[in-house]
Amino acid sequence: MCDEEHIDLIFVDLLMMTQYVDPRSHIPAVVDLHDSMTHLATRMFRSERGWRKRLSAYGLLWSVRRLEKALGKVFSLIVTNSSVDEQVLKRLSPALRTLTIPNGVDTDFFSPDSTAVEADKLVFTGVMGYAPNEDAAVHFAEDVFPLIREKRPNARFWIVGSEPSERVKALGKRPGIAVAGNVADIRPYVRSAQLFVCPLRVGSGVKNKILAAMAMEKAIVATPLSIDGLAVADNRELLLAQDPQSFAERVVRLLIDHDEVRRLGSNGLACVRSKYSWGAMGNSLDNAIRSVATSAAQRAAK
Numbered sequence: 001m002c003d004e005e006h007i008d009l010i011f012v013d014l015l016m017m018t019q020y021v022d023p024r025s026h027i028p029a030v031v032d033l034h035d036s037m038t039h040l041a042t043r044m045f046r047s048e049r050g051w052r053k054r055l056s057a058y059g060l061l062w063s064v065r066r067l068e069k070a071l072g073k074v075f076s077l078i079v080t081n082s083s084v085d086e087q088v089l090k091r092l093s094p095a096l097r098t099l100t101i102p103n104g105v106d107t108d109f110f111s112p113d114s115t116a117v118e119a120d121k122l123v124f125t126g127v128m129g130y131a132p133n134e135d136a137a138v139h140f141a142e143d144v145f146p147l148i149r150e151k152r153p154n155a156r157f158w159i160v161g162s163e164p165s166e167r168v169k170a171l172g173k174r175p176g177i178a179v180a181g182n183v184a185d186i187r188p189y190v191r192s193a194q195l196f197v198c199p200l201r202v203g204s205g206v207k208n209k210i211l212a213a214m215a216m217e218k219a220i221v222a223t224p225l226s227i228d229g230l231a232v233a234d235n236r237e238l239l240l241a242q243d244p245q246s247f248a249e250r251v252v253r254l255l256i257d258h259d260e261v262r263r264l265g266s267n268g269l270a271c272v273r274s275k276y277s278w279g280a281m282g283n284s285l286d287n288a289i290r291s292v293a294t295s296a297a298q299r300a301a302k
Contacts, residue, residue: 011030029074039088117194131202155255215272
């Protein structure tokens with residue numbers, strides 16, 4: 001099809017699709033990995049404790065490392081969502097031509113509004129069949145939320161997102177926890193929450209959930225891993241916490257301090273509007289693709 005249609009450039013989305021580009025083709029190709037799977041698999045391997053899961057994680061790591069290291073043989077440009085992932089790829093193969101274009105958010109769609117906030121309501125969003133999100137939801141429900149309820153007995157934790165696993169569904173039986181599952185629109189759940197929490201312990205790449213919550217002017221408590229690749233800082237756009245006790249303390253602090261909630265929400269909204277709008281990110285990607293296509297055309301003309 002590429003030969004018959006005189007294709008100028010091939011744009012590939014995600015590592016799994018790179019296998020379909022013929023390395024013998026002279027058509028320039030760009031791949032948007034979003035996240036480095038080597039980075040993700042390394043974190044999974046390090047976090048696993050059982051030998052069977054560690055062996056499985058190592059097999060994944062070996063496979064994706066080999067694939068990402070060889071991308072330069074086929075692709076003129078490799079795009080990632082964060083400089084952290086880009087650095088991982090550069091360590092695999094310094095010759096790779098890489099570019100970081102952070103995730104963007106539709107600031108018109110995800111925007112603040114006048115929805116009434118429900119006191120002591122916490123929300124976490126994401127695809128709940130995805131292992132890092134599942135782990136985060138279970139970890140927060142089992143290790144963090146009980147500590148919050150000791151100080152705020154009326155606190156409620158909403159888990160919102162498609163494909164909830166059986167482990168996630170079971171959390172809905174616990175006091176104060178609701179599992180919404182797949183919803184047509186996550187915005188009402190986020191806007192009505194007093195706080196957005198992001199307790200991720202594994203994963204990689206820029207988290208759209210963080211950007212969307214910031215765009216809706218929500219105060220956020222998150223783990224340091226949750227902000228990989230984002231130009232945000234602890235106690236400026238959000239609060240960071242690593243262990244269950246400190247995470248619970250920061251949540252309780254914000255449930256009480258409404259002025260601090262407004263300050264963090266306002267700073268987060270300003271950050272998203274200036275650095276992570278769809279318009280700015282779209283222009284960066286468009287310019288990168290045009291550059292690759294132009295270079296290829298110039299080489300072909302010689």
